[in-house]
Amino acid sequence: MQYSNSYSFAPGLTPAVRFLLIGTTAAYLLQVIADRLTGGAFTAMFSLSLNGLLHLELWQPVTYLFLHGGLWHLILNMLGLFFFGPETERAIGTRRFMVLYFACGILAGVGWILISGTPVSHCLGASGAIFGVLGAFAGLFPQRPVTLLVFFVIPVSLRARTLAIALGLFSLLAIVSQPGQIAYAAHLVGGLAGYLYGLYGVNEGFGRGSFNPRQWWNDLCWRWQRRKFKVLRGGGRDWETKTEAPPSSQEVDEVLAKISKWGLGRLTPHDRDILDRASRRK
Numbered sequence: 547m548q549y550s551n552s553y554s555f556a557p558g559l560t561p562a563v564r565f566l567l568i569g570t571t572a573a574y575l576l577q578v579i580a581d582r583l584t585g586g587a588f589t590a591m592f593s594l595s596l597n598g599l600l601h602l603e604l605w606q607p608v609t610y611l612f613l614h615g616g617l618w619h620l621i622l623n624m625l626g627l628f629f630f631g632p633e634t635e636r637a638i639g640t641r642r643f644m645v646l647y648f649a650c651g652i653l654a655g656v657g658w659i660l661i662s663g664t665p666v667s668h669c670l671g672a673s674g675a676i677f678g679v680l681g682a683f684a685g686l687f688p689q690r691p692v693t694l695l696v697f698f699v700i701p702v703s704l705r706a707r708t709l710a711i712a713l714g715l716f717s718l719l720a721i722v723s724q725p726g727q728i729a730y731a732a733h734l735v736g737g738l739a740g741y742l743y744g745l746y747g748v749n750e751g752f753g754r755g756s757f758n759p760r761q762w763w764n765d766l767c768w769r770w771q772r773r774k775f776k777v778l779r780g781g782g783r784d785w786e787t788k789t790e791a792p793p794s795s796q797e798v799d800e801v802l803a804k805i806s807k808w809g810l811g812r813l814t815p816h817d818r819d820i821l822d823r824a825s826r827r828k
Contacts, residue, residue, distance in 0.1 A: 685744020
């Protein structure tokens, strides 16, 4: 399966994606050479395992992301990073992209240990982090058309969110039907973490050192309360936004002060709704 995108992205690799592509490829070459010299001890030391963590080998949740089980394992992961990484990094910034990548990778590894790992089994590869990037991409651009080249020949086009959901369901089924095989649990946990970040976390301060859990929860509740259920013609169903009264002057002033201090990038959906309703006020 190969990835391509139906939209024209801005040319060139972004800094974090370039660093990760080069660093992961270099780490794989080092892994191949070192394993031949050590009889596989290099991979055993730097891949992720419950036994390793119990022996305080605390580097493993990070280093396992740079090791791979073979050349095709590496190529497929780097293709995913190449196609989905740059657009995601441009949307959220280099620093937050790096936080996203490693946070999803670490969570994916922990999820694998909790769901399907055994004390002596090992997990390696960037797949959990890559699924996190794909999930964030789907959360940020849910309607973006993506074309898959199945077996590098058959083109299949679908929306980014549909792709993420399909891969998530496949991973979930694989966890049940193929325990102990490919680390599908890492794929599922990493992808879910990335999707939630792309959907809810970008405007809430994740990765910027300014995350306010209470504000995040209030905004999440606010989004839900603003939705109501309606029946469309033909029996279909959809969600629509409630009509609300114009905001108070104090609410508008607080949002404007926030813009003056932090800029538009720090506005939450609730803030933007206040400005939108204020602009429609007569």
